[in-house]
Amino acid sequence: MASASSFASNSQYCPRWKYDVFLSFRDADTRDTFTSHLYEGLKNRGIFTFQDDKRLEQGDSISEELLKAIEESQVALIIFSKNYATSRWCLNELVKIMECKEEENGQTVIPIFYDVDPSNVRYQSALQKHLPNMNRGIRMM
Structure with a gap:
């Protein structure tokens, strides 16, 4: 069995997460x-x-760099605000975040409700299919 120091010096070793936190916001x-x-x-x-x-700009597609950053983040903080769901970009981020959460050993997802009531966000049709998955194992703040 290799010691921790020899394992850490192994050139093939790379940490699972590049970022501690990914911020998703409008x-x-x-x-x-x-x-x-x-x-x-x-x-x-x-x-x-x-x-x-x-x-x-509104309508731009989500970049590969952003998708990679989501995948490489241990925690995703989603800042739900009044216009979050009106942004196609934000919704694309949300979909990717939820896909990463569902993977084995997936990331932690923490919703933050900024100047909105959580129940108002929960019932926006654009978010309805994603929020039930977010509620499993996550306390709504």
């Missing part, structure tokens, strides 16, 4: 307020957080 709703403060707070605590810095 740019126009929270980027310059809640999300920027949350990101800075996580960063200041040494929590390696992915936040997409590109401002995307």
Whole structure:
């Protein structure tokens, strides 16, 4: 049996997660307020957080870089805001996050409700098929 130090020095060893946290949010709703403060707070605590810095036009498809960042994040923080479900981009992120959560040893998904009531978000038709899966094993805050 190899020792921990020889295992860590093995060139084929790579950590399972590249990022501690992936932030999913509606740019126009929270980027310059809640999300920027949350990101800075996580960063200041040494929590390696992915936040997409590109401002995307409505209708743009989700990039390969973003999909990879979702897959490589241990925790996904979904910041549900008033207009989250109106963004095709956000909904595509949500679908990918939920796919990653469902995989064996999947990521942890934590919903944050920013300036909305959780029951209002739960009944938006665009989210209905995803939220039942999110509720399993996750406390709604």
